[in-house]
Amino acid sequence: MTRADLLIRDATVHDGSGAPGRVLDVAVTGDRIVAIGPRLDIAVAEVIDAAGLVLAPGFIDVHTHDDIAVLTRAGSTPKVSQGVTTVVTGNCGISAAPSPLLRRDVPVPPLDLLGDAATFAYPRFADYLAAVSAAGPAVNVVPLVGHTALRARAMDSLDRPATDEEIAAMRRDLVDALEAGAIGLSTGLAYPPAKATATAELIALVGDVAAAGALWTTHMRDERSGVVSAVAETIDIARRTGSRTLISHHKCCGEAAFGLSQTTLSMIAEARAELTLDLDVYPYTASSTVLIETFARDSRQVTVTWSDPHPEMNGRDLGDVSAEWGLSQTETIERLKPGGAIYHQMDDGDLDRILAFPPSLVGSDGLPRDRRPHPRLWGTFPRVLGHFSRDRGLIPLETAIAKMTGQTARVLGLTDRGLVQEGYYADLVLFDPGTVIDTASYDDPTARATGIHTVWVNGKPSWSDGAPADAGIGKLLTR
Ligand SMILES: [Zn+2]
Structure with a gap:
């Protein structure tokens, strides 16, 4: 190696594996990391002196509702401003495609989290994927298809179990989406349009997911006092179908549920001995x-x-x-x-316990459509790094980074992202470990995080000097 496009010099490299940081040079050519080592001797077009800064893999937001946000570059500013380079869309049963308006004029809540009827302009999943590719998003996009969207397409009334014919219709749509490139199916069983989903319907659909080697993510039926039985149901479905499974935004809501994470996490830990079962969490109560x-x-x-x-x-x-x-x-x-x-x-004790639980991944669950959004949309990742890791010492920095990079890529099956490693895509974030922090709050929910220096997506800047940069173009990451 004698030439490269970019050399990031003397950064403390946290490679995303959970290993402690080391001071190294990292060279990038085109969209790939081409060399890593102490004092690389390479002719380069651009050198960045990163002494005192941390270089990590770009963060992967494993839980988003960015289906529509990724169709404009500005829509991803909340994410790139935090160091996020990849987002998973279509969570909680809610996806932009295939259109849930086959039988209705307006989207049933919670599908309207994404927007009004005009939002759902994609008859098939492949149509949505084509729109994302054409948009040239600021981040990479990993798409899920939502069960509630499939249910709304197949059923006139959603407050009952599906019939065999309706299940068959959902399965056709699911297979169509998986074949188009969806990485899996999400369910939102706590919400009214999916609450009546029977076990047979779940087994059929999640069984198709397992047969395709895809991923099932689930906003479980109950995250309140019934959360223990909801985790038991999730483990049961995972076991009966053999599907890789991700419990979404694990939490215990309402005073009657406080402390139940002690039980749910030990159930998850035990099930992990035989199942591929993971979970994500956002850092707010x-x-x-x-x-x-x-x-x-x-x-x-x-x-x-x-x-x-x-x-x-x-x-x-x-x-x-x-x-x-x-x-x-x-x-x-x-x-x-x-x-x-x-x-x-929620209770702080449960949040701390779930965030510190080794398998848990960090996801924002941010809602870009909201006029006064929850601050998690703009603050999740710097909050974990600055508040939970540095200021409170809940988890070491390398652990916090792994929960948003290498560990996440493994769960999603992304084989060439999520680590700072030669040959991997150059999705990178350079940040100041002493100052990185969220500033978005409930009173000022769109305030930008501080301490994020530069963010590269596929080797080009998507964020630099406190502002969006247009060079980094995200890719659609399909199965
Ligand atoms: Zn959810």
Whole structure:
């Protein structure tokens, strides 16, 4: 090796494997890492002096609702500004394609997390993938297909188990999406349109996922006082189908569920001895999704993030809105719908325990459509690095980085990303370990993180000097 396009000199390289950092030079040519070593002697077009900075693989946001956000470059600014170079779309049963509007004029909640009816412009999964490729996104995109979208296509009423014919229709759509390149199927069993899903329906669909060697991700049926039985159901389905399985945004909501992570994590640890079972988590004690009465009921506090009929209430406290209108909480929510909210409803002890659990991955679950989003959209990754790792010492830096890079790539089956390694794609983030921190808060939810120096996607900058850069073009990463 005598020539390269870019040399990042004297960085503390955290390679994403969980190994401690080492001071090294890293050379990039085109879209690949071509050399790594102490004091590389290479002629290069550009040298970056990275002494004192950490160079890590670009972060992989394993849990997003960025299906529509990735269709514009600006849509990924919340992600590249944090060091994210790859996003997994289509989570929680919610995907932009295939269109869930076969039988309806408007998307049923929570599909409307992604947007209104005009959003769902892709009849087949392949049509959506073509749109992503044509868009030239700022990040790489790893697409899942959502079960609730399939259900809405196959069924007139969603509050009951599917018939055999409806299951067959869903399976045809699922196989079509998997063949087009979806990396797996997501379910959102806690939400009304999927709550009535019977075991037979899950076994059939997740069985197809397993047969294709794909991944099943699940927003489980219950994340409140019934979370233990929801984990048991997930393990049962994983065992009966043999599917690789990822539990989404694991959490214990509502006071009755506080502390149950001790039980759920030991169940997951035990099941991992025989199953390929993983989980992800976001680093906050408030959740966020569409407005649902049962989610609001056991929350300490609820903030409205968007409301179509009452946009003047965006950012307002739900209790204050109720008082102003002289309505009950239930009536207030009905009047605000369709809309979304932030629900403060978790305990710090559970969050710490789940984040520190070795298998857990970091995902944002950010909601880019929201007018007043949960701060996780802009803050998740620097918050884990700066707050949980550096300031609180909950996990070492190399562990935090592995949970957002190498470990994640392994779960997703990405073979040439997620590590700083010769021959791998040059998805990289350079950051200051002393200052990296989230600044997005519930009061100021779109404030940009600090300490992120440069972010490269496929060898070219997608973020530099505190602003988006247009050179880094993300790829569609299909199965
Ligand atoms: Zn979810």
